[in-house]
Amino acid sequence: MMINYQGENFTETEFYGREILEAIQLTNKFPTPKKVLIDMLEEMIHEQLDLIDKEELNNYINAKKYVQTLTEDEVKNLCFEVKDLYEDVLKEFEIKLYFFSKRGIGGHHQK
Numbered sequence: 001m002m003i004n005y006q007g008e009n010f011t012e013t014e015f016y017g018r019e020i021l022e023a024i025q026l027t028n029k030f031p032t033p034k035k036v037l038i039d040m041l042e043e044m045i046h047e048q049l050d051l052i053d054k055e056e057l058n059n060y061i062n063a064k065k066y067v068q069t070l071t072e073d074e075v076k077n078l079c080f081e082v083k084d085l086y087e088d089v090l091k092e093f094e095i096k097l098y099f100f101s102k103r104g105i106g107g108h109h110q111k
Helices: 012-027 034-048 054-068 072-103
Strands: 002-005 008-011
Touching (some): 002 012, 008 012, 012 072, 034 072
16 A cells, blocks of 8 residues: 655555664564564554654554554565665664764764
8 A cells, every 4th residue: 555645655664664663673673573563563652652743653553553464474574674774774873873972962072
C-alpha cells in the first residue's frame, strides 16, 4: 500500500521506517523477531503517549499495525530494508555526535 504525504508517495516501509528502526535499535536484536518488534513498538507507544503530538503517535501506532500484517520472514526482510534505508542517516548522525562530543556544543572546545 502506498501512503501519500505532502504530495509524495511512500511505501509503508519508507513511511514508518524511522519508527521501526527506532524500535529495532531499542531491542538490541537484529534482525528483530516479529513479536519482539511489536512488543517494543507497543511499549514505545505507551511511554510516549503524553509526550508527543497526535500525528507522531499515530505513526508509531500505524507502524505497529503494519508490522502485525507481516509474516516472520517479511519482518526479517523489513529489518534489513529499514537498516539499508536509514544507514546513511545513521552514519551521518554518528559522525555529528562524535564531532559534537569532541568539540562541545556549538563547536567550541571544552576545557
